[in-house]
Amino acid sequence: xxxxxxxxxxxxxxxCGFLLVGLWRDPREVPSPxxxxxxxxxVLAQLHEPAKTLGTADLKGQVWLLNVWASWCxxxxxxxxxxxxxxxxxxxxxxxxxxxxxxxxxxRWLVQNGDPYNVSVMDRDGRVGIDWGVYGVPETxxxxxxxxxxxxxxxxxxxxxxxxxxxxxxxxxxxx
Amino acid sequence: xxxxxxxxxxxxxxxxxxxxxxxxxVPTEKDSVAAARAVRLSEKLRCLVCQxxxxxxxxxxxxxxxxxxxxxxxxxxxxDDQIVEYMVAxxxxxxxxxxxxxxxxxxxxxxPALLLLAGIFGLVRILRARRAQADAPxxxxxxxxxxxxxxxxxxxKDRS
Numbered sequence: 056x057x058x059x060x061x062x063x064x065x066x067x068x069x070x071c072g073f074l075l076v077g078l079w080r081d082p083r084e085v086p087s088p089x090x091x092x093x094x095x096x097x098v099l100a101q102l103h104e105p106a107k108t109l110g111t112a113d114l115k116g117q118v119w120l121l122n123v124w125a126s127w128c129x130x131x132x133x134x135x136x137x138x139x140x141x142x143x144x145x146x147x148x149x150x151x152x153x154x155x156x157x158x159x160x161x162x163r164w165l166v167q168n169g170d171p172y173n174v175s176v177m178d179r180d181g182r183v184g185i186d187w188g189v190y191g192v193p194e195t196x197x198x199x200x201x202x203x204x205x206x207x208x209x210x211x212x213x214x215x216x217x218x219x220x221x222x223x224x225x226x227x228x229x230x231x
Numbered sequence: 232x233x234x235x236x237x238x239x240x241x242x243x244x245x246x247x248x249x250x251x252x253x254x255x256x257v258p259t260e261k262d263s264v265a266a267a268r269a270v271r272l273s274e275k276l277r278c279l280v281c282q283x284x285x286x287x288x289x290x291x292x293x294x295x296x297x298x299x300x301x302x303x304x305x306x307x308x309x310x311d312d313q314i315v316e317y318m319v320a321x322x323x324x325x326x327x328x329x330x331x332x333x334x335x336x337x338x339x340x341x342x343p344a345l346l347l348l349a350g351i352f353g354l355v356r357i358l359r360a361r362r363a364q365a366d367a368p369x370x371x372x373x374x375x376x377x378x379x380x381x382x383x384x385x386x387x388k389d390r391s
Contacts, residue, residue: 085279088323155292181296188321190279190293 087188087207094198095186099176102153102161109174111202118228119148121196123184125156126164128192134211135168142171147225151175154184154192197221199228269301272311276318277326285328
């Protein structure tokens with residue numbers, strides 16, 4: 056075979072390589088620019104005690120998770136058993152951001168499915184969600200002691216992501 | 232009586248679009264400028280839920296929320312650049328339909344020009360090779376004679 060024919064063949068193979076890698080990537084997962092940045096501040100009313108608030112300032116000095124959930128969110132049900140288990144283990148405090156939800160519906164959902172959250176706060180109009188770059192519920196953020204976002208899980212937490220990414224990161228951050 | 236009621240009903244139905252119109256505030260000059268700006272901005276930004284639509288096109292809740300954000304920020308007197316920055320800070324460069332020029336996107340921006348250059352380069356090479364062929368030395372006397380013999384010969388036999 057002449058060398059000239061090898062050039063298009065080479066280009067074709069490289070192109071196939073790119074396309075093959077593309078097959079395994081999820082286009083819905085847009086890397087967040089917020090990782091490594093200070094967590095956007097909020098002060099929101101609590102779901103169960105609307106008279107009380109919880110803010111990012113109250114959580115400084117500890118590693119915590121922010122889990123964005125809603126009663127209307129279908130794939131939240133998928134990850135919820137894992138969260139309930141994590142909540143029971145008390146390894147790390149989980150704050151629930153009840154995103155664009157009715158408080159009654161949210162509370163009922165927690166009664167039905169279990170409440171893994173130390174506190175859930177209400178983001179009725181989704182403004183805090185926008186500040187955190189939320190675009191697909193559920194989403195979960197790992198925030199370190201200094202209040203910096205260290206990791207973001209887009210979509211439901213899987214057992215694999217929990218074991219290989221979230222928990223090791225949380226343990227490491229708790230030590231520091 | 233019944234006919235009158237029917238007429239009334241028809242009148243009410245026919246006029247109801249007017250009621251809907253009346254509900255909208257009549258935009259002032261300033262409002263319409265701001266609205267045009269909001270539309271222009273939202274056409275530049277990608278909706279992250281339905282990723283092939285702008286937030287102007289999308290009806291996803293997030294797109295509605297982001298349109299509201301744009302309106303509010305325009306009303307608050309922020310510039311277009313500031314609003315775009317606000318979106319990029321939260322959702323990354325992916326929200327921009329037109330990716331920014333920076334080291335990671337140089338290949339993306341230069342790619343078409345590079346491909347064009349490569350194409351021109353290849354074309355020039357092929358044309359030069361052809362010209363070299365055309366400029367090949369004329370036939371020698373021997374070759375000329377052989378060609379004449381071949382042409383004069385029984386072509387029908389050659390084709391069989």
